[in-house]
Amino acid sequence: MTDRRQRHVNQALMRIPRRAESTDRYTLATTYVAAGSFSAMLNSEDHQILYGRRGTGKTHALLYLSDLVERTGDVPVYVDLRTIGSAGGLYADSTLTPSTRGTHLLVDTMEAIHEELLSVAMERDIADPDALLAAMDALVDASTAVEVVGEVEAETRSGEKESAGAAVELFASMKPGLRFSAGQRRTARAESRLLRTGVERHHVLFGPLGRALRAVTKALRPSRLWLLLDEWSSLPLELQPLLADLLRRSVLPVPGVSVKIAAIERRSRFFLPSGGDYLGIEVGSDAASAVSLDDFMIFDHTQNRAQEFFGQLFYNHAGPKLATMVREPPVDATAFVDEAFRRGAFGELVRAAEGVPRDAINIAALAAQHANAEPIGIAEVRNAAKDWFLRDKQNALTVNEPARRTLQLLVDEIVGVRRSRTFVLDQLGYAAYETIDELYDARLLHLLRRGIVDPHQPGRLYDGFAIDYGCYVSLLLVGDQTFRVRDRGNWISSPKGVPPDGFSLTRVVVDLPGLLGEPGRGPGPG
Structure with missing residues (x-):
């Protein structure tokens, strides 16, 4: 292989996007690689919680699912919970009560869902668009109701007033006509005023909200609504059960809706006991199942399967980029790996990644940078793994x-x-x-x-x-x-x-x- 071609191969590895949200939907769909039976489980209509550490591909999986269900005629609504409201301000403000912060979180989440549904109504061919818009209006009313909490003061004034003048009266009888009168007139006047002093406060009505969502799904028939909530663990831990309870009471019981939530297992709280009842979602009951990407990405006992997965991952991402640089690009994942890596180096890279796709992509990019115009060897992989460890992982513990x-x-x-x-x-x-x-x-x-x-x-x-x-x-x-x-x-x-x-x-x-x-x-x- 010429130095020029090898340099292009390494450049293709360095140009792989590091994060799924920065990539267009078409690329996400064509580059997705499923681990084992994970894709089939994710595509089920059951409500599911998708667990996985950072870098295991949760966002990529949800965006891939969004593209997949849209191509089948269903309606996906993807919401990144990091971008709603003011996660770093209002939700984290300890001076406010948890109920106030939680209510604003519910309102902001429903607002984000409403915005996505509005885009669907404007851009897609819906069987009954008028019914959908009416249902969305009801959704707004139910999720953004306001009440004033404080004192209410009522005031009534009354009095009499005399005046002189003439009046004209129109009367109707067998012979309609006009009647004039003149003289003194006495009128009574009453005024009333209602004064509210307090604070306006949002409150979410679960019953009307559920009915509005049912109207939305009815207007979307025969399409199914897929609600995909990403970055659940970015929310304050104490507020997560409140949002989970909104989903349990108003969204999960609605026919025609599938809810998928991506979260970090040890940084999530879906359930909180409350007296004889509970607040939130009971995993395994309210949400049918929880799927762990960490479990699917454990390849230690099947090294060949691990190398097949990561080989296909690199080929799907770097292959299209390489095709724009060389005349005869590799025909499959095996050919790409053989060009990009020396003997034993790719196995070392898979071992260094420890089953985490984001780590594998970053280590491969650094190794390609070290190799320059040569195939990647074991030394480049180890140096790249050291650089990535010092730059990313160890730095997180400072x-x-x-x-x-x-x-x-x-x-x-x-x-x-x-x-x-x-x-x-x-x-x-x-x-x-x-x-x-x-x-x-x-x-x-x-x-x-x-x-x-x-x-x-x-x-x-x-x-x-x-x-x-x-x-x-x-x-x-x-x-x-x-x-x-x-x-x-x-x-x-x-x-x-x-x-x-x-x-x-x-x-x-x-x-x-x-x-x-x-x-x-x-x-x-x-």
Whole structure:
């Protein structure tokens, strides 16, 4: 391959968009790659919550679904919850009551949905556009009602007044005519005034709102309405159950509507007990199912499947760009990978990405920049992974000293002492440590298996994690042949996930209280 062609291949990798919302819908539809049966599950008409960490492709999946259902004749309404109202101002203002902030959140959300529906009414051929517009007017009335909270003062004035003059009276009888009269007249006058002093306050009426939405879906028939809510976790945690309760009471029961919500699992609160009832959405009951992209993107025990997924991902994104640069572009994903990477380098890239598409795209772009006019090798992948780790992931912990310290101690113990990348935590034990969730959200820890059972202690559950590739890639760059990161816990990510015979699970569990110097905290392993 000529240097010129190789440079074009690397440039195509560097030009892949990093975020789905900055890409046009057609490109999103043509570049989407589904992991396993995820696409089929997402396309079901059930209400669903789509979980996934940052960078796993939640936004891409929702926008792909939006394009897909639109092409089948249905009506998608996509709402990015980061862009409604004033998420950094009103919703985060602790001086306001939660009910006030929550009500404004509901109103702003319904306003965003109304705006999207208005675009549908103006741009699409609807069977009954008049009925749709009337239903949308009712939707506005129900979601933006205002009441005044405060004192009400009533005032009445009365009096009499004398005047002189003439009057003309028109009368109707068998002989219609006019009657004149003159003299004194006495009139009575009464005035009344109602004075309200208080504050106008929005309130959302769930009953009328549900009826208005039913009228909307009726006007859209036979098309189905798909409500796609993205970036749920960007909302303040304490307000999320309020919006979830609006959906449960007014949207989820409406026939002809499918609701999909994209959220970060450990940064979402859909359910809040309230006396004998509850506020919000009960996952598994009100919302039929929850789908985790993190689970679908675990490829550790099937390396070939992982390479197929990411190979197709790069080909779908970079292939069209490369076709505009060279005469004979690669015909498929395998041909593209063979041109772009040296032997073993693509497998190393897949390992470095840890199942996160955004990390894979950024590492590939940096590696292509390092390689310049040469195919990408293992050294370029490792240097790029190190740069990405320092630039993005580690930088996220600069203001979080507890999480930074926890990561340092885990790397010292797992990588430095045990010469491994996988480890096990007691579910009840690590639930008390918010830093584990923070490291997981930052893609510095990766959950490989949930609910591991120890046959000797069947009442205790464990989760299997892996240290991020970027945490130990610097050791791989040193070239010390005596240091190897062995996958001693490879059973964690195997298809069955069963420890070998004679293996004591509790011996490999990390004792977080002891590791962090807090022996009195948490149950710890038995």
